Every structure is written in C-alpha cells, then in structure tokens.
Amino acid sequence: MEDVAASKKREALDRRYIRMAGIWAENSYCKRRKVGALIVKDKMIISDGYNGTPSGFENVCEDENNVTKPYVLHAEANAITKIARSNNSSDGATLYVTASPCIECAKLIIQAGIKRVVYSEKYRLEDGIDLLRRAGIEIIYLENIENKTE
Secondary structure (H helix, E strand, C coil): CCCHHHHHHHHHHHHHHHHHHHHHHCCCCCCCCCCEEEEEECCEEEEEEECECCCCCCCCCECCCCCECCCCECHHHHHHHHHHCCCCCCCCCEEEECCCCCHHHHHHHHHCCCCEEEECCCCCCCHHHHHHHHCCCEEEECCCHHHCCC
C-alpha cells in the first residue's frame, strides 16, 4: 500500500500529465469537442493522440449539420495505434485522456494492456468506464484540472 507522500506525489504527476493531455487536445480540428490523450510508461510519454480524421483526410470532423463524421478517430485510438507503429509497448502503461473513454476505446485500452486510465471530463455514457472496471483497470477521475496547480 502506498504511503501518504507517495500517494500525493502520484496524484501530482497524474495532474501534470492530464494537463498536458489537455494541451495536446488543442491540436484537434474538431469543433464540438477536443480530446487529447497521452500514454505514459515508466514516467515517459510513449505515445500521444487527439481526436481527428485519419491521416490523409481533410481536417474537418463535423458535417454541415455539426454531426461528427463516422470516421473520426478518438484520441485514445490515435494514441494506441501510434504504439502499434512504434517499437514501444503499452503493456502496464497509464492512459491520460481528457474525456472518459467510450466503449469502443475501452476495448482497445484493454487489448493494449493499459493498466490505469486517468481522465478529467465525464462523458454522458459510462459504459466505457464500466467495461474498464470490469477488466480490472484502475480508473482515476480528476475534476477541475484547469484550476488546480501544485
């Protein structure tokens, strides 16, 4: 069991990385919601992602009715697929994501061997979080991250 000092240090690191994921979300061209994700292992960022269209597509996420196009990738999916193209392994890593994962991203997170998920904004559906819990993945919700500093 972690002692109080180690727990505070871990929370401070979690807050730093989730703020960085928030900054990374600013790269998204999506208008309805900008989401950023970082995958961290052994205190190193091994992958990153933000929501957007696949490589080579126009950087427009919504149609003329402001509905998200069906082929837009979520930040978590972008970060996980980047790992697949690298020499890194996400086994045992922590995913920091600005919005709670959907069910489809939760399946990818489980299959990628990610053991912790830290997020800062609740999505209206909780099925992704429920699936992650069922898989034994540690879930941490950090609210009001913009207003908190160490």
